[in-house]
Amino acid sequence: MEHRFVPIRLRIPLIPAMKVLEAASYLGGLVSLVLIVIQLRADAAQRRTQTAFEFVRQFGNSPMSDHRAVLLRMWLPYSDQLAVINQQGMPEKEIAALIELVLTEVDKQTSPNGVVAIHEIADFYDQLLICEESGACDPKVIRNYFSSYGHSFRCLYQKVVEAQAAATGAPDLGKGIREIGGSAPCTRAG
Numbered sequence: 001m002e003h004r005f006v007p008i009r010l011r012i013p014l015i016p017a018m019k020v021l022e023a024a025s026y027l028g029g030l031v032s033l034v035l036i037v038i039q040l041r042a043d044a045a046q047r048r049t050q051t052a053f054e055f056v057r058q059f060g061n062s063p064m065s066d067h068r069a070v071l072l073r074m075w076l077p078y079s080d081q082l083a084v085i086n087q088q089g090m091p092e093k094e095i096a097a098l099i100e101l102v103l104t105e106v107d108k109q110t111s112p113n114g115v116v117a118i119h120e121i122a123d124f125y126d127q128l129l130i131c132e133e134s135g136a137c138d139p140k141v142i143r144n145y146f147s148s149y150g151h152s153f154r155c156l157y158q159k160v161v162e163a164q165a166a167a168t169g170a171p172d173l174g175k176g177i178r179e180i181g182g183s184a185p186c187t188r189a190g
């Protein structure tokens with residue numbers, strides 16, 4: 001008896017095969033869509049970081065560095081008092097009187113004057129806050145780089161900024177300093 005090999009033909013219906021192919025196509029499209037969303041989010045995060053670092057660069061360059069230099073120079077003759085403020089704290093009234101004295105002296109000696117420098121730095125911080133709140137800047141970069149200086153600035157110049165806000169009719173002037181600089185106490189009891 002001779003054995004003949006008879007191939008078995010599987011008949012796969014065409015319709016179920018098309019459904020598998022269609023499902024695979026949908027799945028591939030879904031995976032592609034997820035990957036696109038992930039990439040778009042990564043790109044957006046990178047843009048926010050780059051925008052925040054652009055503010056860091058601006059803060060380090062003129063005119064902001066010039067304004068900070070004016071404020072630094074005005075404190076040089078009063079470095080002992082500034083050290084007391086930074087290390088031990090000082091009652092708010094004493095700080096306000098010292099700031100008034102320092103600004104009066106610096107206005108006699110420099111251009112731009114100290115009040116202009118304070119106004120410009122406060123305005124810069126307001127721009128930072130807008131960038132952060134709108135989602136255009138990475139808040140981690142903003143807070144990590146600018147909060148310490150903002151806190152010191154707020155502690156020293158908040159009254160001057162408030163006076164400038166009232167004088168210029170800009171009630172939100174200084175909001176960035178208050179928000180980014182934080183609300184940690186500036187003075188010690190005494």
